[in-house]
Amino acid sequence: MRKWQSIWVTGAVSLALLLGACRQAQAPADTTQAPAPATADATSATTAPTATPGADPLPSWRDGKNKQDILAFVKAATTEGGPGFIPPEARVATFDNDGTLxxxxxxxxxxxxxxxxxxxAKQKPELAKDPAVKAVLDQNLDFFRDKDGEKHLMKLLALTSTGLSPADFEAAVKAFFAEAKHPKLNVPYKQTTYKPMVELLQYLRANGFQTWILSGGGIDFMRPIAESFYGIPPQQxxxxxxxxxxxxxxGKLAINKAAKVALINDHEGKVAGILTHIGKVPVFAAGNERSAGDIAxxxxxxxxxxxxxxLMVNHDDGEREFAYDEKxxxxxxxxxxxxxxxxxxxxxxxxxxxxP
Amino acid sequence: MRKWQSIWVTGAVSLALLLGACRQAQAPADTTQAPAPATADATSATTAPTATPGADPLPSWRDGKNKQDILAFVKAATTEGGPGFIPPEARVATFDNDGTLxxxxxxxxxxxxxxxxxxxAKQKPELAKDPAVKAVLDQNLDFFRDKDGEKHLMKLLALTSTGLSPADFEAAVKAFFAEAKHPKLNVPYKQTTYKPMVELLQYLRANGFQTWILSGGGIDFMRPIAESFYGIPPQQxxxxxxxxxxxxxxGKLAINKAAKVALINDHEGKVAGILTHIGKVPVFAAGNERSAGDIAxxxxxxxxxxxxxxLMVNHDDGEREFAYDEKxxxxxxxxxxxxxxxxxxxxxxxxxxxxP
Known part of the structure; x- marks a missing residue:
C-alpha cells in the first residue's frame, strides 16, 4: 500500500513557495474587478441556468481553443442521443482549490x-518556549527550511487544529476569513478566487454537473467558505x-478534531478522496501545475x-498573478x-x- | 481518542443474531406485495414531487401519531416564515440501512x-485448509461463536474484499444481488426493503431534503445498489x-481496496461518518433498535x-418481519x-x- 506523504511535505513545499514566490512574483496590476456571483445553489446537480439565454457563459475567458473546447464538451454532454452525451448522474466535476480556484x-x-x-501564544505565553512557535512569533520562517522543518510544522498543525470541536474550528475559520487579507494583493481572500473558474463552476452546474472541491487543503478549512466563495456546499x-x-x-456527545490523519488529499490521495466521497469517476477534472498534485x-x-x-491551469502570468513552474x-x-x-x-x- | 470497535465486533453480533433470530422468528406471512417505485432522482435536493397532489405521500403508514408527526414536521420545515422552517441547504436526512431500510x-x-x-475456495482449494474457510464450507457457523470467532471473521473479510479494484468489487456486489435470495423470505433482497421507508425517503426528497444512507455496512457494498433500491446516489x-x-x-493508475480500516460507521463512528462526508448536522435521522448502533x-x-x-424502528412484528430486542x-x-x-x-x- 502506498504510504501517503505527510500533509506537511505538502506544507513544507507550500511554505518554500510562500517564502520564495512572493519575492519573485509581482503583485497583480489590477485587483478591483467585477464581483463574482458565486451564489448558485449547488446542492442540486440540476441547478437552473443563471445566465441570460444566448449570453456568453464564460465572459472572463478569451476566445480560443480552450474556451471553445469547454463549450463544445458541455454542449455534447447535454445533447441527448448525441455521441458525447453524459447522463446527468455521471456529470461529476472535481476541482483542486489552491492554484486552481x-x-x-x-x-x-x-x-x-x-x-x-x-x-x-498570546493565550498561553509558555508556548513561546517551543522553538517552532517562537519562530512564528519572530516571523523567522527560515526556521522551517531546515531538515527538521517538517517536524516543526507538524507540531504547529497539531497545536492549532486538534482538540477543538468541529463547530469551534468552523467559527475560527470564519473569523479568519472575515478579517484576513492577502498579504500582497491587500484584498480579502474571497477576492483572490479566479473569476474565470467561478464562471466555469456556474456554467457546469447550469448544465447539470455536480461540482466538487478536491483540495489538498483541509476539508474543515474549506467547507465553511466553499458555498459563499464557489457555490459548493460542504458535502461536496x-x-x-x-x-x-x-x-x-x-446521553451526551463530545466531539473533537483528533490529531490522527485519515486522508492526505493530494497526489494519489486525491483519487482515494474521490473513491471515499463520490464513488464515481469524474468526467471533468481541473487542477494546476504546481507540485504534480493533480496528475493522479x-x-x-x-x-x-x-x-x-x-484542465490544468498554468501559472504563467507574472503581471496579473504569480509566475512559477515545477522544477x-x-x-x-x-x-x-x-x-x-x-x-x-x-x-x-x-x-x-x-x-469585490 | 475513542478506538473504533472492529467491524467484526459488529459482524460477530450480526452473526449471532443471524444464527439465533432465524430460529426464533417466524417467516412473514405475505411477501408478495406491491412494488416500490424507488427510482426518484436523488442527486438533487429539490427533486419534484412524484406523488399526485393531495394524495397520501405515505400510504404504507397507518394513521397515528408517528405518521401525523412526520407529515407535520415536513410541512413545517417547508413553510417559509413559519416557526418550523428549515432552509433547503440544511434539509439533510440520514438513514441507517440494516434493520431500518x-x-x-x-x-x-x-x-x-x-x-x-x-x-x-472453489478457485483455490488450498484455502480450505484455513479452519475459518473450512467452517464456512461446512456451514458450521457455530465455529465463529467462540472467543476467536472475531479473529476468524476478520480474516474472511480481508480475504474477500481486499486486493480487488473498486470496479471488480462493484461487479461482484452487483452479481450477488442479481442472483441472491433472502434465505427465509425466498425473494431477491431488493424486495426485502421496507416499503414505508422507501416512501418516506421519496417524500422527504420531494420536499427538498437530501437523503443519505448511514450504514454500518461497507460503503462499497451499499453504493452499487443504493440508487436502484432507494433512489440514493453513490455519493450520498x-x-x-x-x-x-x-x-x-x-502514467497508469493501479487502484485496489486495502485491508486497512478507515472508518467503522457504527455507534459513535456514525457521527464521524457524518462529519467526514456531510459536514452538516442532519435534521432527520432514522435508525433501529438493534445493538445500540444508532443512538449516537x-x-x-x-x-x-x-x-x-x-425515528427509531422497533422490530416487534414476528408475524410479518422478525421480532427481536436488545438485551x-x-x-x-x-x-x-x-x-x-x-x-x-x-x-x-x-x-x-x-x-417485486
Whole structure:
C-alpha cells in the first residue's frame, strides 16, 4: 500500500513557495474587478441556468481553443442521443482549490495556521518556549527550511487544529476569513478566487454537473467558505481529513478534531478522496501545475467510460498573478502526453480575480 | 481518542443474531406485495414531487401519531416564515440501512462474504485448509461463536474484499444481488426493503431534503445498489470504509481496496461518518433498535439548531418481519429519554416489504 506523504511535505513545499514566490512574483496590476456571483445553489446537480439565454457563459475567458473546447464538451454532454452525451448522474466535476480556484501564493491555510499559532501564544505565553512557535512569533520562517522543518510544522498543525470541536474550528475559520487579507494583493481572500473558474463552476452546474472541491487543503478549512466563495456546499468538499474523536456518554456527545490523519488529499490521495466521497469517476477534472498534485486526479478522470475533460491551469502570468513552474515540469509533461487542456492565465483569461 | 470497535465486533453480533433470530422468528406471512417505485432522482435536493397532489405521500403508514408527526414536521420545515422552517441547504436526512431500510435477519453483507468465501475456495482449494474457510464450507457457523470467532471473521473479510479494484468489487456486489435470495423470505433482497421507508425517503426528497444512507455496512457494498433500491446516489452513501491503495506509475493508475480500516460507521463512528462526508448536522435521522448502533446519530441530529426529527424502528412484528430486542434495551431507553419517535413495525406499517 502506498504510504501517503505527510500533509506537511505538502506544507513544507507550500511554505518554500510562500517564502520564495512572493519575492519573485509581482503583485497583480489590477485587483478591483467585477464581483463574482458565486451564489448558485449547488446542492442540486440540476441547478437552473443563471445566465441570460444566448449570453456568453464564460465572459472572463478569451476566445480560443480552450474556451471553445469547454463549450463544445458541455454542449455534447447535454445533447441527448448525441455521441458525447453524459447522463446527468455521471456529470461529476472535481476541482483542486489552491492554484486552481484561488491564488496559492501564499497558501491561504498556512496563513491561517501561522495566525492561530500567534493567537494561541498570546493565550498561553509558555508556548513561546517551543522553538517552532517562537519562530512564528519572530516571523523567522527560515526556521522551517531546515531538515527538521517538517517536524516543526507538524507540531504547529497539531497545536492549532486538534482538540477543538468541529463547530469551534468552523467559527475560527470564519473569523479568519472575515478579517484576513492577502498579504500582497491587500484584498480579502474571497477576492483572490479566479473569476474565470467561478464562471466555469456556474456554467457546469447550469448544465447539470455536480461540482466538487478536491483540495489538498483541509476539508474543515474549506467547507465553511466553499458555498459563499464557489457555490459548493460542504458535502461536496473533499480535502485532507483528520479523524474525529467522538464520545457518547450519559446521553451526551463530545466531539473533537483528533490529531490522527485519515486522508492526505493530494497526489494519489486525491483519487482515494474521490473513491471515499463520490464513488464515481469524474468526467471533468481541473487542477494546476504546481507540485504534480493533480496528475493522479486528471489521469483518473480520463478512465471514465464517458467522454471526459481534463484542465490544468498554468501559472504563467507574472503581471496579473504569480509566475512559477515545477522544477521537473511533471504536470505539463503529463498534460502533453495525455492531451489535457493547459489553461494559460496570461493568454486564456480576460480577467483573473473575482474581485469585490 | 475513542478506538473504533472492529467491524467484526459488529459482524460477530450480526452473526449471532443471524444464527439465533432465524430460529426464533417466524417467516412473514405475505411477501408478495406491491412494488416500490424507488427510482426518484436523488442527486438533487429539490427533486419534484412524484406523488399526485393531495394524495397520501405515505400510504404504507397507518394513521397515528408517528405518521401525523412526520407529515407535520415536513410541512413545517417547508413553510417559509413559519416557526418550523428549515432552509433547503440544511434539509439533510440520514438513514441507517440494516434493520431500518431493509430486513437485517440475516445481515445481507454477511451472506455476501460467506458466499464469496465459498467461491474463492472453489478457485483455490488450498484455502480450505484455513479452519475459518473450512467452517464456512461446512456451514458450521457455530465455529465463529467462540472467543476467536472475531479473529476468524476478520480474516474472511480481508480475504474477500481486499486486493480487488473498486470496479471488480462493484461487479461482484452487483452479481450477488442479481442472483441472491433472502434465505427465509425466498425473494431477491431488493424486495426485502421496507416499503414505508422507501416512501418516506421519496417524500422527504420531494420536499427538498437530501437523503443519505448511514450504514454500518461497507460503503462499497451499499453504493452499487443504493440508487436502484432507494433512489440514493453513490455519493450520498456513508458506510464502513477501508483505505484505498492507489499507485500512479508511468502514467497508469493501479487502484485496489486495502485491508486497512478507515472508518467503522457504527455507534459513535456514525457521527464521524457524518462529519467526514456531510459536514452538516442532519435534521432527520432514522435508525433501529438493534445493538445500540444508532443512538449516537440520533443524539447528534438533535443538536441541530433547526427543528429535527428522530425515528427509531422497533422490530416487534414476528408475524410479518422478525421480532427481536436488545438485551439491555439501550436504544428504546434512549428514545424514551429523548422523545424520539419509536416506529412499531406491527402497529405503524400497513405493509412491510417493497415486494417485486
Amino acid at each position: 484561488w491564488a496559492e501564493q501564499p497558501i491561504v491555510q498556512l496563513q491561517f495556521v501561522l495566525q492561530r499559532v500567534a493567537e494561541l 468538499v473533499i480535502g485532507s481529513t483528520g479523524e474525529y474523536d467522538v464520545k457518547l456518554q450519559d 486526479q486528471l489521469t483518473y478522470s480520463q478512465t471514465s467510460p464517458y467522454p471526459s475533460f481534463q 521537473d515540469g511533471a504536470s505539463l509533461a503529463a498534460a502533453k502526453a495525455n492531451n489535457w487542456h493547459v489553461v494559460s492565465i496570461r493568454d486564456d483569461w480576460v480577467e483573473v480575480y473575482a474581485g | 431493509w430486513a437485517e435477519q440475516p445481515i445481507v453483507q454477511l451472506q455476501f462474504v460467506l458466499q464469496r468465501v465459498a467461491e474463492l 452513501v456513508i458506510g464502513s470504509t477501508g483505505e484505498y491503495d492507489v499507485k500512479l506509475q508511468d 446519530q440520533l443524539t447528534y441530529s438533535q443538536t441541530s439548531p433547526y427543528p429535527s426529527f428522530q 439491555d434495551g439501550a436504544s428504546l431507553a434512549a428514545a424514551k429519554a429523548n422523545n424520539w419517535h419509536v416506529v412499531s413495525i406491527r402497529d405503524d406499517w400497513v405493509e412491510v416489504y417493497a415486494g
